[in-house]
Amino acid sequence: MSRARGVRPFTALLLAGGxxxxxxxxxAADAGEGDGTGDAxxxxxxxxxxxxxxxQGTSATASASTGDYLYWTFPVAAGQTATAExxxxxxxxxxxxxxxxxxxxxxxxxxxxxxxxxxxxxVRAEQDAAxxxxxxxxxxxxxxxxxxxxxxxxGGYYLRLTVTELPERDLGLPVTVEARATAEEAGGSAxxxxxxxxxxxxxxxxxxxxxxxxxxxxxxxxxxxxxxxAADTDPYLAALPEPDGGWGGGWWTDRWLWTTxxxxxxxxxxxxxxxxxxxxxxxxxx
Amino acid sequence: xxxxxxxxVGLSGLFVALAAGLLTTSAVADEPAQDAPPPRVDxxxxxxxxxAERDMRDGRSRMAAAQQAFEExxxxxxxxxxxxxxxxxxxxxxxxxxxxxxxxxxLYPVGPVDRTEAKTAVATLRPTGWTPIGLxxxxxxQDLGDGDGTRRIVLITDGEDSCGQPxxxxxxxxxxxxxxxxxxxxxxxxxxxxxxxxxxCIAEATGGxxxxxxxxxxxxxxxxxxxxxxDQPVENPTAVQGAPGCQDAPSLxxxxxxxxxxxxxxxxxxxxxxxxxxxxxxxxxxxxxxxxPDHGVLLRAVDEGGQELVRGxxxxxxxxxxxxxxLRLPVPEDEDDTGDGDTGDAGDAxxxxxxxxxxxxxxxxxxxxxxxxxxxxxxxxxxxxxxxxDPSDVAAFGLARGWVPxxxxxxxxxxxxxxxxxxxxxxxxxxxxx
Numbered sequence: 001m002s003r004a005r006g007v008r009p010f011t012a013l014l015l016a017g018g019x020x021x022x023x024x025x026x027x028a029a030d031a032g033e034g035d036g037t038g039d040a041x042x043x044x045x046x047x048x049x050x051x052x053x054x055x056q057g058t059s060a061t062a063s064a065s066t067g068d069y070l071y072w073t074f075p076v077a078a079g080q081t082a083t084a085e086x087x088x089x090x091x092x093x094x095x096x097x098x099x100x101x102x103x104x105x106x107x108x109x110x111x112x113x114x115x116x117x118x119x120x121x122x123v124r125a126e127q128d129a130a131x132x133x134x135x136x137x138x139x140x141x142x143x144x145x146x147x148x149x150x151x152x153x154x155g156g157y158y159l160r161l162t163v164t165e166l167p168e169r170d171l172g173l174p175v176t177v178e179a180r181a182t183a184e185e186a187g188g189s190a191x192x193x194x195x196x197x198x199x200x201x202x203x204x205x206x207x208x209x210x211x212x213x214x215x216x217x218x219x220x221x222x223x224x225x226x227x228x229x230a231a232d233t234d235p236y237l238a239a240l241p242e243p244d245g246g247w248g249g250g251w252w253t254d255r256w257l258w259t260t261x262x263x264x265x266x267x268x269x270x271x272x273x274x275x276x277x278x279x280x281x282x283x284x285x286x
Numbered sequence: 287x288x289x290x291x292x293x294x295v296g297l298s299g300l301f302v303a304l305a306a307g308l309l310t311t312s313a314v315a316d317e318p319a320q321d322a323p324p325p326r327v328d329x330x331x332x333x334x335x336x337x338a339e340r341d342m343r344d345g346r347s348r349m350a351a352a353q354q355a356f357e358e359x360x361x362x363x364x365x366x367x368x369x370x371x372x373x374x375x376x377x378x379x380x381x382x383x384x385x386x387x388x389x390x391x392x393l394y395p396v397g398p399v400d401r402t403e404a405k406t407a408v409a410t411l412r413p414t415g416w417t418p419i420g421l422x423x424x425x426x427x428q429d430l431g432d433g434d435g436t437r438r439i440v441l442i443t444d445g446e447d448s449c450g451q452p453x454x455x456x457x458x459x460x461x462x463x464x465x466x467x468x469x470x471x472x473x474x475x476x477x478x479x480x481x482x483x484x485x486x487c488i489a490e491a492t493g494g495x496x497x498x499x500x501x502x503x504x505x506x507x508x509x510x511x512x513x514x515x516x517d518q519p520v521e522n523p524t525a526v527q528g529a530p531g532c533q534d535a536p537s538l539x540x541x542x543x544x545x546x547x548x549x550x551x552x553x554x555x556x557x558x559x560x561x562x563x564x565x566x567x568x569x570x571x572x573x574x575x576x577x578x579p580d581h582g583v584l585l586r587a588v589d590e591g592g593q594e595l596v597r598g599x600x601x602x603x604x605x606x607x608x609x610x611x612x613l614r615l616p617v618p619e620d621e622d623d624t625g626d627g628d629t630g631d632a633g634d635a636x637x638x639x640x641x642x643x644x645x646x647x648x649x650x651x652x653x654x655x656x657x658x659x660x661x662x663x664x665x666x667x668x669x670x671x672x673x674x675x676d677p678s679d680v681a682a683f684g685l686a687r688g689w690v691p692x693x694x695x696x697x698x699x700x701x702x703x704x705x706x707x708x709x710x711x712x713x714x715x716x717x718x719x720x
Contacts, residue, residue, distance in 0.1 A: 050520055065497040069607040110612025111568040144675060147596050147614050164604045171486055172498030191682035197564050197673035207524035207541030235540045255685035262692045266699025273703025278711050
């Protein structure tokens with residue numbers, strides 16, 4: 001009897017822990033609700049450096065000319081699977097002379113082109129097509145990767161939309177474009193370990209030619225001075241909204257549940273096995 | 287009883303997992319406030335004789351459309367933008383090519399806009415003379431003046447250059463290469479093939495855009511958009527000239543740089559990085575002229591001994607504005623130093639800044655007829671972030687997931703329970719027997 005009592009506080013503790021986990025996380029999820037910034041951008045950038053910032057879930061529109069290269073940038077955190085979508089509305093009033101091929105490319109914060117796991121990334125618009133829809137789903141972003149791998153990392157991502165093939169005569173005709181980036185949590189199966197020192201954010205400040213000696217003086221004394229200096233003069237292009245739970249994707253993953261459940265099942269199985277083998281006589285005696 | 291409680295907890299856990307999975311993210315953007323030099327835009331309007339033609343979709347003449355669009359733009363121009371107007375072919379109606387091709391003048395100087403004055407100036411224009419586009423571009427570049435801040439020219443014309451020399455496309459490329467960050471956007475008021483070719487060539491050479499205009503509304507909307515675009519707070523990159531080898535290469539700090547690179551040329555740069563920091567570099571090589579469809583770029587980080595540390599590659603095919611790639615290189619803390627940093631020597635060595643050499647190469651090629659100089663524009667960004675990265679376990683926090691670890695843990699628990707029970711039972715039996 002005394003043994004059985006000894007077990008109960010332990011399970012109670014586990015239960016309380018489970019309840020705490022269960023109670024804590026939905027609150028975080030509530031705080032995370034909301035869809036992007038209030039104002040949707042109505043312009044698109046024309047280079048990496050002038051890319052328009054769009055939050056996750058925000059639709060950005062732009063009017064442009066056929067042949068323009070249009071850029072947007074959006075944040076993606078670790079553990080998210082991002083999808084970039086674009087719809088090009090081709091004017092029916094303009095006399096188009098043939099089919100055109102539109103393409104949507106996604107680049108990471110280091111301007112490395114990323115593969116699409118889904119999508120039509122490249123679509124051919126027939127001469128009389130009214131609109132073209134493109135989309136590109138990225139591989140799930142990892143919190144960390146080897147420096148020599150091209151795996152997607154948390155930070156800014158660029159969406160580039162352009163026409164890649166067209167009859168020369170159709171260059172410069174007006175189009176309107178809608179772009180959108182969404183991200184889904186990929187769940188525990190994609191919860192990887194590790195963390196980057198900083199997300200990959202696009203640099204926008206004009207460069208400062210560093211004399212070797214000057215820089216040694218700055219960074220040479222302590223490692224911290226260089227860090228502080230970088231933080232003071234933020235060299236980054238635009239304020240990319242940080243995803244909820246931070247760039248690293250936060251601490252929560254369903255792996256906690258799986259592992260806890262494993263521990264609990266192990267403990268229960270241990271208890272069961274113990275009772276089974278010890279036999280009914282021992283209990284009566286106690 | 288206990289089991290039932292646990293299913294309840296398991297269910298709530300599942301609920302939690304679902305909730306976490308559906309977690310959406312919100313965005314809070316905060317604009318950086320900074321004092322920048324005023325953005326400058328020069329509108330260059332063709333006032334040649336052909337502008338009198340009435341072929342806009344709304345039945346107006348090209349000139350009338352342009353004049354109305356200019357009025358709207360002058361009304362809409364943001365206060366901080368300095369706007370100027372230059373004309374070409376506005377004064378000389380004669381046939382002498384010598385005089386006609388020198389006909390480009392500043393109608394309104396680049397500066398804060400007096401809306402009435404500017405509108406009056408535009409209203410007086412009548413279609414008159416020749417189309418010296420190259421000359422007008424040079425003039426507009428001078429109108430904009432030097433210095434930091436955005437510099438844009440918007441060229442509105444209905445005809446190709448009627449003067450031949452200088453070739454406007456070469457002029458545009460030369461101006462863009464002069465390190466003044468000039469962008470030329472072009473608007474063609476006709477769908478003529480030669481005009482389109484020339485204007486898109488000018489736009490491509492400077493990283494601008496080409497638009498074929500067919501009615502007044504489209505013209506004024508596009509003009510307003512281009513003027514607004516100049517108002518974006520974008521810093522101009524620092525011009526730098528990479529060396530053919532790492533030894534004499536310029537040393538770069540954090541920021542954006544531009545350079546020019548000829549076909550097949552390699553350019554080297556040096557970046558000092560302290561141990562424990564991470565170097566991040568990106569490079570974009572722009573195709574500012576007609577190039578062959580297959581292209582690539584290679585960025586290598588090499589140590590001073592010539593050993594390659596990491597590389598980034600980018601390649602593409604077809605029509606493109608840039609081909610780009612990037613790399614990241616965490617420079618680890620010196621192991622020896624942190625291990626046994628008693629000696630003064632080792633301490634110094636650990637703090638020593640390492641020089642990382644960046645080698646930029648691209649594999650653009652072009653038909654023989656294409657000009658080779660100036661080289662292709664290269665944009666290089668360098669970032670050095672503090673703190674080395676943290677590789678950790680492959681799984682998040684080393685946690686397990688899936689049925690196999692569940693079964694394994696249960697099995698282990700069961701085995702442990704059985705063994706413990708067995709020992710207790712044996713102990714009881716032995717205790718009783720003794």
